[in-house]
Amino acid sequence: MAFSRVFPLAVLALPLLLSACIFGSGSGDKRPAPTRPRGSPPITLNRPTPRETQQCFTDLSRAGVRFSAMPDRDYGGGCIVEGAVQLIDIGVPVGGIKGMRCPLARAFTGWVQYAVAPAARQILGSDLVRVDTFGTYVCRAIVGSPQASTKLSEHGRANAVDVSGFVLKDGRRITILKDWQNPDPAIHKFLETIHGSACRRFATVLSPNYNYVHRDHFHLDMGRGPFCA
Template sequence: MRTRTCISAILALPLLLSGCLFGGSDRDERPARVTPRASGPVSLPSRPSAETRQCYADLGRDRIEYRTLPDRDYGGGCLVIGAVQLLDIGVPVANLKSMRCPLARAFTGWVRGGVAPAALQMLGSELVRVESMGTYSCRGIVGGGAGSAGRISQHGLANAVDVAVFVLRDGRRVSIEDGWNGSPQERAFLRTIRASACKRFTTVLSPDYNSAHYNHLHLDLGGKAFCR
C-alpha cells in the first residue's frame, strides 16, 4: 500500500507542477462556474491609480480616442477597475468593450505597431479592420480541473481580449480559424503577429495551445508569462 501511494504521488507530480506553473490565465477548456451578483453591478469609488493615470496620458499622447469607464463590482469576483472603452485607435476594431487601461494600451500598440506593418509587408495590403470576440465577460477560467475551480478568468477582470479576424483593403479576411493552417503567407503572417503579441502581453494563446483556441488569439496581462 505504501509503495502504491508513493508511485501515485510521483505520477501526479507533473500535474501538480503544471497547475502551479500555469495558474492564473485561461489555459484549459471548460469554464469554471462563477456567479455574478443577480441584482447587477455595484459602483465603486473611482480613484485611478498612478499606473492608470499614466496609462490615460499614454493613450492621449498616442492620439487614441477612448472614454473612461466607472469602476464596478459585478459580484462573483468579477471587477472592472481602471477601465476604458477604445473608440478610435486608427484601425476599426469590432466588439471592444471594457478593457483595463494597460490592456487597451498594449492592444493598441500591437495593432498599430505589429499587425498593421506585418499585413502590409507580408500580405501586400493595408489592414483596415480587426474583428475581436470581445473583452470583458464575467466567467471563470476556461478549465474544469480542481486547480481552476472558482478562479476568475482575466476576461472577468476586463484584462483579456480575444481576436479572430484581420480584414485587408483588398478584401481578404484572414481569420485565425481558416488561416492558421491556411496558405503559406497567411500562416507566416499569423505566427509573426503572435510573436509580436508575446512581446506585449503576459499570456498569448493560439490554436497551437489547445482546441479551445482554434478560432482566436487570447491576449491578456494576467498570471505568469506564457506564449503558445
C-alpha cells in the same frame, strides 16, 4: 458597461470613480472581503485614481488613441473592473470590444498599430482595415483547463481580449479558425509574426497551439505571465 465622457488627444487628468474594498467587521480583521454573488446588480466603486492609471491614460492619448474612461464597477462573483476604458478610435476599426483595463488597451493598441498593421502591409501586401474580436469583458471562470470551475478568467476583470480575425483593404479576411493551418506561406508568416509580437507585449497569449478551446482566436491578457502558446 456604461462609460463616461470621451477623452480628446490631450488627456484630462480628472479623478474617476474607482473601487473601494468591503472590509471585515472587526478593526483587526484580516479575512478576505466577502464576494458578492454572481449576477448581483453592479455597483459603482469610489476611490482616487491611481497614478499608474493616470499615466496609462496619458500614454494612450500620446499614441493618438481616442477613448472614454469608464467608472469602476463590481459586478458580483469576484468580477471587478477597475481602471477601464472604452476604445473609440485606435486608427483601425475594432469589432466586438467593450471596456478593457487601460494597460490591456495600451498593449492592444500598440500591437495593432506597430505589429499587425505593418505585417499586413509588408507580408500580405495590403493595408489592415479592421480587427475582429469576440470581445473583452465577461464574468466567468477559465474554460478549457483543470482550473475551469474555480479560477476567475481575466475576462472577468476586463483584462483580456479574444482576437478572431483581420480584414484587409483588398477584401481578404484572415481568421484564426480557417487560416491558422493555411498552407499559403504568406498567410502562415503573417499569423506567426503577429503571434510572436503578441507574446512580447501581453502577459499571456493563447493560440490554437494551446488547446481546442482557442482554435478560433488569440486570447491576449495582462494577468499573470509570461506565458505564450
